Amino acid sequence: MSIPRAVLDAMCKAHLGEDISAIIASSPYNGKMEVRYNKMKIDAELIKGLFDEASQKIIQLISDVFTDVVNREISVILLVCGFSECKIIQDSIRAKFPGKRVVVPEDAELAVLKGAVLFGHKPENIVSRVVKYTYGIEVTKEFNSEIHDLARRTVGKDRDECKHLFGVYVKTGSVVELGEEITVRRCTRHEFQRGVTFRFFQSTKECPKYTDEEGCTKLGSLTIEIPNPSKERRSFRVSFNFGHTELKVAAFDVKSGAKCETVLDLL
Template sequence: MVLEDITGKPVPAIDVFALSIKALVKHLMDALETRGTGVKPNDIQWVLTVPAIWTDNSKQFMRKSAEKAGIQKEHLLISLEPEAASIYCQHLPTEKLSGAESGFTMSKVGTKYMIIDLGGGTVDITVHEKLAGGGLTEISRATGGDCGGTSIDAEFIQLLAKIFGAPLIHTMKREQPEAYLDLIREFETVKRTITPSKQGKVNMAIPYATLDALCKKHLKEDLSTALLASPYANSISIRGDKMRFDADLFKNLFDKTIKNILTLIKEMFTRDELESVALLLLVGGFSECTLLQAEIKKTFLSRRVIVPEESGLTVLKGAVLFGHNSKAIDSRKIRVTYGITTRSLFNPVIHDQQHYIEVSDKPYCKNVFDIIMQKDTNVKPGTIVKKNYLSFKDEKTVSFAIYASEKTSPVYTDEDGCSSVGEAVIEISDPSERQDLEVEFMFGNTEVSLHAVEKKSGNTCHLSFDLI
């Protein structure tokens, strides 16, 4: 996968992620050295947080990026963002929870609540119930979408494109990236200040000289003239180096994103198991947006909406707690059905003709989805499913593809909603004879893992499981 910077220069995505992680690691290590702590990188348990809605491939991509950045495999944990936030909120006193009544506690056994993690890129929703003994169980599979805070930035860029034309905005990105980034940062600052009651004008600093020069060069008119000729002549004005928006126009930039978030939450409440969930916990940087808070409260009047103090830091602080106690989550819901591709004897009642093949004059069905773990199953961390395989004589490796499906009971690995998530390769210690292999698939942790043993010798096989 390749990413482009704002000037269009392509770079492998894994390099971008690895260098970002490396910069964070360096920042921490420099701070620890300055303070004379004597802490070394290998003394640290590193925790990387990812959205719960991410696929196994995405999680492994982050793990590989972190290893490329110099973090050792055995010192790295992957934490799911809404889970981390949920763990952190167990430890908060009531006064740190805006919207909670006096005496309320998140740690009461049987408390069910929805964690809505509103980040920059994604919105990630998980539902937990508090168990006796302090653990948390996931009572409905995670869901979400790419309607985080940055989707409002995209609406703002669209608005600018309607005023100045998309080609001019692209030229600014390419030729004046500093000015473009300043504009986006300024928008980010202003958008955090918007409240539901905001009236009048919203002022925002813009790189006036750069925009004016680009207008004169490419549009053959100055910035003010371009604005007057646009659909926003009556709702946006220029005062010095500031753009003045009508408050209602500025608030409209939030509409589409807020509507998408409300739709996601409503979709969750159509699930039977969530009818009794009365608490919504808003976390993540975008949850500090009072416009969004107000709309969620208005839409879900019968439920209490709670926003922790400094909600933008709840995931970070929860990830630290998760690093100290990764068993805080007692069980998780499996988000997809996992299986491998296999052949089985053809059954005309179950199988269709296009998957029919003959092997040694016997009727078989190809590409059968052999289910290992079904979607929506509640599993405890470390749950093991065992499968037996047989190697052929003189075969040095046994490999099999692992598939995931959106369906609960898929029949074939080549049907809609089904995709390959990776391949496992088992190395055979003695290829001169056939080996009975027992493969253990481990579920319930933040990542899926595999382990293989030769039954006869008891040897643990070297198994590589590549999800990218």
């Protein structure tokens, strides 16, 4: 590489008392670097070594993704952003995954930006998504000593219950189509109940048991009022609409037709 020899010598003498050649000769890089006139020559293996840590971390990240999607065949690795144009990084990935096709698009450093603009104008271009988290709703069920923790047992009027259970509806790693809707049924717990609040959660675990355990995060809640409360238990339909960057949820009172809905940000 071209570099002014006079500037290097002046800086080295000012801070270390010797010129650049003397400093290199007494360093671990002796024989791997040299400065001649206004050019610095560096051994190719030394330059490659500067990318070892970054390459290994990128390869590990890709390997983790392959592990998470073990049930789906991935044949292409798409490299984007400026670092992807580095030949050393490309060669490291190709060497580690010889059975995969590694693609570096034109203007790779702009690929993510272009994709964001295209998605903003035509979100329907994304036909499906791989769900990053497990999504569900907080539920209360009759206490079962065989599956529920004893410390979570609460005494109710008619039965012992276990609260804060994670009702899973979509597991992490699942593929959901654009606009795919999942509907479940829920019922009131008490006579003459005037309303129901549904609390929505996400979890990093595939099968979380409770909504307050590690890895669980509350996304939001939805409350629907019950017109003309009655003694019998009222039935509700709760729907989840996936596939977008938002999760659309709605609750319907089957008897009255009352509806309440909200949108939860998944980004």
